[in-house]
Structure formats: structure tokens, C-alpha cells
Amino acid sequence: MNTKSYRKYFPIFVLPTLLAFTLAFIAPFIMGLYLSFCKFKTVKDATWVGFTNYIKIFTAKDATFVDTLLRTTKFTILGVIIINVGAFLLAYFLTKKLPGTNVFRTIFFMPNLIGGIVLGYIWKEILDTFCQKFLGHVFGYSGANYGFWGLLIVMSWQLMGYMMIIYIAGIQNIPEDVLEAARIDGAKPIQILGKITLPLVMPSITICMFLSISNLFKLYDQNYALNGFSTKTNLVAMDIYDTFYNHSVDEFAEGTGQAKAVIFFLLVAVITFLQLRLTRSKEVEQ
Amino acid sequence: MSDINQNEIDELAKSVNATTAKPQKEVNPKSAKLMATISTVVTFCIMVVLSIAWLTPIFLIVMNSFKKKLAIREGKGMAFELLTKDSFTGWSNYVEGAEKVGMRSAIINSVLITVFAVICLVLLTSMAAWFITRVKTKYTTVIYFLFVFSMVVPFQMVMYTMSSIANMLHLNSVPGLIVLYVGFGAGMCVFMFSGFVKAIPFDVEEAAMIDGCTPLQTFFRIVLPMLKPTCITVAILETMWIWNDYLLPKLILPTEVKTIPIAIDACTGSHGVKNLGWLMAMLVIAIVPIIVFYLLCQKHIIKGVAAGAVKG
Numbered sequence: 001m002n003t004k005s006y007r008k009y010f011p012i013f014v015l016p017t018l019l020a021f022t023l024a025f026i027a028p029f030i031m032g033l034y035l036s037f038c039k040f041k042t043v044k045d046a047t048w049v050g051f052t053n054y055i056k057i058f059t060a061k062d063a064t065f066v067d068t069l070l071r072t073t074k075f076t077i078l079g080v081i082i083i084n085v086g087a088f089l090l091a092y093f094l095t096k097k098l099p100g101t102n103v104f105r106t107i108f109f110m111p112n113l114i115g116g117i118v119l120g121y122i123w124k125e126i127l128d129t130f131c132q133k134f135l136g137h138v139f140g141y142s143g144a145n146y147g148f149w150g151l152l153i154v155m156s157w158q159l160m161g162y163m164m165i166i167y168i169a170g171i172q173n174i175p176e177d178v179l180e181a182a183r184i185d186g187a188k189p190i191q192i193l194g195k196i197t198l199p200l201v202m203p204s205i206t207i208c209m210f211l212s213i214s215n216l217f218k219l220y221d222q223n224y225a226l227n228g229f230s231t232k233t234n235l236v237a238m239d240i241y242d243t244f245y246n247h248s249v250d251e252f253a254e255g256t257g258q259a260k261a262v263i264f265f266l267l268v269a270v271i272t273f274l275q276l277r278l279t280r281s282k283e284v285e286q
Numbered sequence: 287m288s289d290i291n292q293n294e295i296d297e298l299a300k301s302v303n304a305t306t307a308k309p310q311k312e313v314n315p316k317s318a319k320l321m322a323t324i325s326t327v328v329t330f331c332i333m334v335v336l337s338i339a340w341l342t343p344i345f346l347i348v349m350n351s352f353k354k355k356l357a358i359r360e361g362k363g364m365a366f367e368l369l370t371k372d373s374f375t376g377w378s379n380y381v382e383g384a385e386k387v388g389m390r391s392a393i394i395n396s397v398l399i400t401v402f403a404v405i406c407l408v409l410l411t412s413m414a415a416w417f418i419t420r421v422k423t424k425y426t427t428v429i430y431f432l433f434v435f436s437m438v439v440p441f442q443m444v445m446y447t448m449s450s451i452a453n454m455l456h457l458n459s460v461p462g463l464i465v466l467y468v469g470f471g472a473g474m475c476v477f478m479f480s481g482f483v484k485a486i487p488f489d490v491e492e493a494a495m496i497d498g499c500t501p502l503q504t505f506f507r508i509v510l511p512m513l514k515p516t517c518i519t520v521a522i523l524e525t526m527w528i529w530n531d532y533l534l535p536k537l538i539l540p541t542e543v544k545t546i547p548i549a550i551d552a553c554t555g556s557h558g559v560k561n562l563g564w565l566m567a568m569l570v571i572a573i574v575p576i577i578v579f580y581l582l583c584q585k586h587i588i589k590g591v592a593a594g595a596v597k598g
Binding site: 014019025094099100103107110112116166225261268 | 336416426433457473526531577591
């Protein structure tokens with residue numbers, strides 16, 4: 001039996017979602033692509049300027065976009081390594097028979113539920129105090145001096161628990177008989193970890209890499225709350241917002257903002273694609 | 287006698303080996319047991335230390351929320367000092383702060399927006415996902431790919447144009463924001479739901495159809511109950527997103543309408559009052575509901591995150 005008779009129900013089932021989706025995504029996306037080639041102050045008075053916006057991003061006198069991109073890349077790479085290694089170790093030890101495992105998991109996961117803005121302000125106050133007390137810095141934690149590292153601490157604190165949960169699920173999925181067989185054959189714990197556990201949790205690693213890269217690369221809230229707007233600490237997402245809304249005296253502000261957003265989108269798309277191909281190919285069939 | 291002992295020791299050694307994963311013949315049972323105990327104790331201690339480190343920031347905020355204004359940051363690093371009788375100020379930070387930044391209405395707004403947006407998202411996207419998975423035409427395939435594609439696009443790409451459109455259509459209100467959440471969240475939800483719909487055997491629905499169910503009846507009586515675990519997963523992931531979201535409400539809502547993250551932002555001085563005591567108290571107010579929610583449905587949340595990750 002086929003579902004041809006269903007078709008007339010399309011308006012009931014799909015249309016509401018599709019309308020909202022068009023409004024919130026499809027229309028803004030297409031307009032965004034078009035406007036990145038325009039000079040505009042509001043969406044209605046756009047004039048076509050070709051690639052001017054894109055050229056301006058890289059050649060304007062005070063252009064910081066390349067620095068921002070490099071900073072974001074460095075931040076993402078460092079963050080992904082710290083978070084995933086940390087999360088995997090936590091998961092590895094918490095899947096051994098240890099008293100109080102559930103309590104530990106609960107505690108490590110908790111920061112994920114607290115929103116970025118709240119997290120950012122919590123840590124801003126703590127880092128402020130810490131820097132005054134131990135580093136003797138008069139201004140306490142000021143984004144420009146320690147901003148990058150402060151943000152790294154906050155994100156590790158937040159995301160490690162999330163990735164840990166995924167790794168725990170992955171490790172618990174490893175069939176017990178495989179591990180048992182390895183033990184009987186005399187494999188050392190470190191060999192079991194490297195030759196069995198790691199290859200078999202490769203799907204979890206794919207997911208965690210994917211999630212942590214996309215979370216870090218697109219970070220906005222924590223960065224904003226912790227460091228505020230500053231060309232020394234802005235990551236890409238904040239730089240785009242900054243260009244749009246804080247420099248409106250510049251007649252090209254909106255245009256370059258939108259062009260930066262398009263570049264940002266292309267980068268995210270490429271990274272996602274590469275990453276999925278790369279890690280999927282390393283997965284082991286069970 | 288000695289035989290029995292030997293047996294017992296062998297048994298012990300086996301169980302120890304099971305936990306330490308050491309080859310049986312190379313180690314002396316007694317030392318293996320000792321090693322296992324030591325490693326468990328060491329791991330346990332490390333975990334305890336880490337847990338305390340994890341909780342310290344929250345503890346500090348809660349403690350400072352009860353301190354007098356000057357006791358929080360006078361001189362060097364006062365915020366780390368424990369609460370004393372002199373610095374204690376009771377609930378005044380909570381009362382005054384909540385008054386000043388309009389926390390009460392912010393909480394109501396956040397709850398309204400989160401609850402309605404999540405209900406709409408789960409209901410509408412599950413319907414859409416089921417339909418475009420079951421009815422295969424050119425159009426539904428294109429629609430599906432658009433949904434998946436939207437997951438890759440960062441918010442900044444549509445930030446400006448989306449808020450312009452919202453302004454033009456007068457969607458800059460709480461109901462308008464809910465519509466936008468449904469639209470922007472639809473991609474991931476549809477993707478997750480259709481992943482699970484594909485896993486449901488079609489036979490059951492077919493039987494329902496032969497018995498004369500309309501698609502609506504089939505969906506609500508047969509499919510939706512089977513999708514319940516996915517609904518919980520989606521609802522939890524979307525709740526975590528919408529409850530904590532800052533940028534979209536900030537851009538869409540008029541300045542006098544606040545959600546919790548916006549209210550928190552408002553007590554930091556850049557837009558209003560700078561009073562650290564108030565800020566700390568408001569941070570605690572923002573954290574408490576989400577922690578209670580977490581402790582109540584911890585099982586679902588952890589499962590949801592793991593399941594969501596597998597599909598996402």
C-alpha cells in the first residue's frame with residue numbers, strides 16, 4: 001500500500017512548520033546571501049555593490065577579521081583537544097566500578113544546563129577576584145589580558161561533562177565478551193584501551209568532535225559575558241555582531257557584517273563536511 | 287584446609303582480574319588485589335577533588351549573594367573569603383536585585399516562551415517529519431534536505447535579516463518569538479524525528495490505514511505514542527537551548543520585555559545598575575530552576591543527551 005492518499009494532508013502536517021521555517025530560516029538566508037553583495041542601512045534600501053564588502057573585510061585599514069579567524073581557530077583547536085581528552089578520561093574512569101559514579105556524573109554534567117550568559121558572568125566575577133588576589137593585577141580579570149584563556153577554562157568546565165556523557169554511552173556499548181577475550185589473551189589495560197576501547201568508541205568520538213567544534217567555533221554568549229566586545233578577544237560570531245550593530249556610523253557596516261556572516265557560514269559548512277568524512281571513515285563496524 | 291584457601295584465593299584473584307584487567311597468570315593474587323584497591327581509592331580521590339573543583343564556582347556565587355555590597359570586592363579577592371556575621375546581609379540582595387532588574391516578569395517570560403515553543407516544536411515538527419518521511423515526492427525530499435541544511439548554518443548568517451523580517455511582520459513580541467523558535471529549531475527536530483520514524487516498521491501504520499484510519503488518526507493514535515522517547519529527547523534538547531538563549535530574544539523582543547539571560551545582562555552595568563551583590567543573587571535565581579529541573583528529570587536528560595548525540 002502506498003501513501004498517495006496522504007498527500008492532501010500536506011497543509012495540516014507540514015505547512016505550519018514550513019511557514020515558520022521559511023520565515024525564520026529560508027527567507028533570511030536568501031536575503032542574507034543577496035545583501036552580502038549590497039550596501040544597506042535597512043533591508044529595504046539595499047544597493048548592489050558586487051564584491052566590495054568582501055574586499056573591504058580583508059583590505060580595510062583597521063581590518064581585524066583575519067586575526068579574529070585565526071584566534072577562533074586556535075581557540076577551537078585547543079578547546080577541542082582539552083575537552084575531548086578530559087571528557088574521555090572522565091568517562092573511562094567513571095565506567096570502572098567506582099563508588100558514587102552517578103553522583104560524579106551528575107556534578108560534571110551540571111554546568112551544561114546553565115546558560116552561556118549566566119556561566120559567563122559567574123566566571124567573570126571569579127576570574128576577576130582570582131586575578132586580583134593571586135596575580136596582583138590591579139584591574140582584575142580584564143578580557144584583553146587573559147580573555148582567551150579565561151574563555152578556554154569556562155568552556156572546558158562546561159562542555160567536558162556533556163562530552164563525558166556521550167563517551168560513557170559509547171564505552172558502555174562495548175560488548176563485554178570482547179573485553180573478556182582480550183583479558184584472557186593477556187592484554188594489558190593500556191593495550192585494551194588503545195586496541196579495543198578507542199576503536200570501538202570511534203562513533204562517539206565523531207559525535208563529540210563534531211559537537212565541540214561546532215560549539216566552540218560558533219561561540220557567542222560566554223565570550224560576550226566574559227570578555228565583552230573587544231577586538232582582542234572577539235571570536236568570529238561576536239565580531240560579526242560587533243560589525244553589524246556597534247559600528248553603524250560606517251556606511252558599509254551592515255554590508256561587511258553580512259559578508260563576514262557568509263564567510264563564516266561557508267567555513268562552518270566546510271568544517272562540518274570534512275569532519276564528518278574524516279571521522280566516519282575511521283569508524284569500526286562492530 | 288590449604289586446598290580450600292587456595293580455591294578462595296583463586297576466586298578472589300579472578301574477580302580482581304576482572305576489574306583490573308590484568309592477565310591472570312602473571313600476578314600474585316594478593317598484590318593484585320592490593321593494587322586494585324589502591325587504584326580504586328586513588329581514582330575515587332581524584333574524582334572527589336575534581337567534583338569539588340567543579341562545584342566551587344557555584345558555591346562562591348551562592349555565598350557571595352548573601353554578602354553586603356562592600357564585602358564582595360573590597361581590596362584584594364574578598365569574594366573568596368567565607369561568609370561572616372559582619373558581611374552577611376540576608377535576602378536583601380535577592381529582594382532588591384529582583385525588583386531592580388524585573389526578575390519576576392523575566393522568569394514568567396522565560397517560562398512562557400520555553401514551554402510554548404517546546405510544545406509547538408515537538409508537536410509540529412514530529413508531524414512534519416512523519417509526513418515527509420512517509421510521503422516520498424520530489425517536494426518532500428527537497429524540504430527534508432532544506433531542514434538538514436539549516437543545521438549547518440550558523441545563527442549569525444540569518445541574524446540581521448531574520449530580525450528585520452520579524453520587525454516588518456510585527457513579530458517582535460513573545461508569540462512572534464515562539465514562531466521564530468519553531469522555525470529556527472525545526473531543522474534539528476525534523477532531522478531527529480525522521481531518523482526515528484524510519485526505524486518504525488510501516489506495517490502497523492498500514493494496518494491502521496486498512497482499518498480506515500485517516501492520516502491524522504494514524505499519526506496521533508499510532509505513530510506519536512511510538513515516538514514518545516524521541517519526543518522527550520527533542521523536548522529536553524530544545525528546552526536547554528531556548529531557556530538559555532540570549533541573542534534571539536535580545537534582538538527580537540522590545541527592550542522592556544526581558545527573559546532571564548537578558549535580565550542578568552542588565553544587572554552588569556553596561557545597560558543599567560552595577561551592584562555585584564545583586565548580580566550574584568540574580569545569578570543564583572537563574573541557576574536554581576534549571577538545577578531543580580535537572581535533579582528531577584536527570585535520567586531523561588542524560589539519556590536524551592546520549593540519544594540525541596547518536597542521531598545528531
